[in-house]
Amino acid sequence: MNIASFAPLAVVLPILGAALTFLLIRHSRAQRAVSIGLLSLTLLLECLLLASVWDGGTAAVTIGGWLPPWGIVMVVDQFSSLMLVVSSAVSLAVLVYATGQGMADGDHDAPVSIFHPTYLILVAGVSNAFLSGDLFNLYVGFEILLTASYVLMTLGGTGPRIRAGVTYVVVSVVSSVLFLIAIAMVYGATGTVNMADLAIKLGELDQGTKTLLHVMLLVAFGIKAAVFPLSFWLPDSYPTAPAPVTAVFAGLLTKVGVYAMVRTETLLFPGDTLNTPLMVAALLTMVVGILGALAQNDIKRLLSFTLVSHIGYMVFGLAMSSTAGLGAAVFYVAHHITIQTSLFLVTGLIERRGGSSSVDRLGGLAKLSPLLALLFFVPAMNLAGIPPFSGFLGKVGLMQAGIELGTPLAYALVIGGVVTSLLTLLAIARVWNRAFWRKPSDAEHPDPVLLAAPGVRVAGPGAKLNTVTLLPRTMVGSTLGLVVLGVALTVFAGPLFKVSDQAAHDMLNRSSYIQAVLGEDTVVPMILTAGGGK
Amino acid sequence: MSVNLTLLIVMGALYACGIYLILERSLTRVLxxxxxxxxxxNLLILATGGYAGLAPFYAKETGAEDYSDPLPQALILTSIVISFAVTAFMLGIIYRTWVLARQDDIQDDVEDLRVAETPSFDAEDDAEIPAETSEFPVATVMAGGREMPAEHAAAEEKPGSTNVAPGPEGGGK
Structure with missing residues (x-):
């Protein structure tokens, strides 16, 4: 009995938790216990899965005993299990943060009881997408997580959230329809939706059909991953959601899109057909995203733009299709999930302590709450890629791979990456200077919460402060945990880089994946490259 | 593989109308x-299954080439369920928009409008900072027992200055 046979539990446990918490909808304490308990169990299971493939190898689980390519398979390899562990760790931290917020605010201003079931469904969808070895099951995973995200995005049904939710829902549905059309086309062309089987059969198609299917899949995943010019929807919709929801969306949802792009590029359509357009898209995503961030006053919007911009780094690593580039991209995805989520959680805390997330209304937070300043400073410097943090290591990995490739476009991307990193530092430093360093009274429109002396509670429009703690211990604790995880990624960067390089090697080689699904004696076709890149 | 031409034409018409409608600003039409x-x-997926044949897995004597392909139908079923859920949710959102704003239109993003209207002047970056014109370092001199910048000391030399260091008798003011 192999530990990998328990992989479907990573999807089943959260769904079971969703059902239980839905039954316990009137008992908020039991709800919290069930959801945190089951998510911790899932995380433990996923750590065991990662440990079982740590030294290499791929395991496939056939669902219901239907043999591939007819039945559905779930595939555990280094990349998918690494993503599972990071995503579950992050979602557990966000869940603890959200329960802390719910307890502090007394659960009265939003239908929070629906939060737990929906959140667990979201986690199940993410796990399903990471594990899926079947194109249609990947679509189902996407739909599960998207439908849950629609509900979380519009939680409470206030005006701004509904307005932002409309954009988000319509764009997501259109991208899902594109994905479904692409699946139908793939099925029409090959007669299978099993990804390992597709890897063999797509290679036998003529180049025109192959490119068409490739482009359709990449566009569908590009919308979900927010790659420029398909990223327009993200900064409009993410910032209005509640802080923990924005945090988990920013950390996980776009990365599921990146994961699907990586699988498409390496497993289904290996070779370098679309590497040049992908590189151009990566460059534009980085530069346009960060220029957008510089124009923002609101920290949440600014972070949303940096999120878009840093997706560019991952696409850059992917587009090089070399072991070094892809390995650095895998490392960068793991790093970015953790860092981006912790920054959004800290912004939630800033909003509580300072009353606003707009830098025009903030000031002096470093003196008011040194702990908050530390919690912001560490992941912010990590995001900007200041040595010795993991952001720096990931970027150096990408730059090295780019220089190794040595084409003019790769050099342009290396330069673009450095410029983006510096501009990220500028954007983050502006937030730091204005929100943390200047005096509260220097703010253009200081928030009343900010100016109030400690211990004094403000009455008036912001009067919910009368009943809430400014910085509840659960929220600070979970944010601290996530920041520490980000620092741990730096400390353990050595082994992590080794695993991600090996994962990249296996993905580019494909035989490990295909033979795990279809049997040891399957002949894996050679990868034909059109010439040019490596 | 033969395909049903009527279904293809219907599919094309549905795509055309669908794309036209999602470009509208009214939410109901978008839905x-x-x-x-x-x-x-769904029709496209059905078309990928090829011609219509006999029911699969029903009778033992049916040859494999006489079956219809069962997989596209399973895919369509899943996709119908998903689009049903999304439609129900969208209706909920449309109703909520109507309750909140009494209108059925997609609204512009407030923050986008604000950024679009902001002039390129930035209060912090573009503020007039008096330029330091002197090329010499600011000198300090000993004046009245205290160390002070040279220009201040010069100002105190002028008649009428009240800021004079106290004399040994405690006078001077």
Missing amino acids: LGLMLLANAT
């Missing part, structure tokens, strides 16, 4: 457009 797109895609 109708999304429903048409989803149904057109």
